[in-house]
Amino acid sequence: MNRDVAADHLLALTLKAGAYTAFALIVAGLMCSAISAPAAEIVTKIGVLVLLATPALRIVVAAIQFLRERDTKFVLISLGVLCVVALAFFLGVEV
């Protein structure tokens, strides 16, 4: 079984970066609120937003990786997934 090592590495890195950034921000925000620092709420909110944005970012990174490999079929599939996610985002705001 052959896996695309470079793609795996890049995607794992994206997921990790998103997860740890969100975790760090949320923990920092919670600590700020424990000592009732003023920035607490906004830091926590940004942390949650980073977490929510990570899956979408992961699709973009995969699409770029497929593009570099000239795998047109999977570039299109990734963009299709991205379209559905974006549609959900806009419909959620509209409804």
Added chain:
Amino acid sequence: MTAETTLLLVLLGLLAGGFGALAGVGGGIIITPLLAIYFGLPMHQAIGVSLVCVIATSTATSSLYVERHITDIRLGMTLELATTFGAMIAALVAQHINRRTLALLFACFLLYSCLSMARKAWSKRTQEKEEEVLPDYQPQNYPLGMGAALIAGGFSGLLGIGGGPVKVPVMYLFMKVPLRVATATSNFMIGVTAATSAYVYWGRGDVAIAVAAPLVAGVFAGSLAGARFSARVKPLYILLLLVAVTGWLAAEMILKLLSRGFR
């Protein structure tokens, strides 16, 4: 929100994330009912918050599987076309379902999961050994896989869960994907699927940050710890524990429904 409640939520996240990673379920099945029953959150908010936790579990643990080259990225991306679509439709529909109906649907789902895990525990008494080296395979039967993915996405958007129990068996049995690859790939897809429905809940103001943030902090830490220890804990015990917890939560939800709760 008081400091005690925040601490309690962190603790709950730790437990849900830890057991979720050990048992291969994404905590959503535990977090939604806990928030609805014991924290008095309206069902839609409980689901919105649970979706954020599911994204946290998936993001934290799937990076480990991707790194070890167990996840099939192309298969996952293809099936995500269906899971995200199902999730979007279901999340939009869920906004028009009243709280008691949602609670009833969730209670049925809990009961079903409890029974199917009990059956799995019963057949698992004789431990099967998982293959160390991944065999060569070619995913088959894409139409059926896409159908299952659509349904799994629908469950995710409607109930705030990951939908792994629907996807994994179909990938394993009908698409002929090795079990370890199926589990890792399902886990990989859950983040994007849950994010799709989470955006809809977010737009409706059903993601309460004050509740989600402490839970997510716990879930992150718990699921990473769980993923590290998973090789050393007997899956049977975790499974039995989950049978007990889901059975308890199902009973509590039904009792609360009967006493006219969840309004």
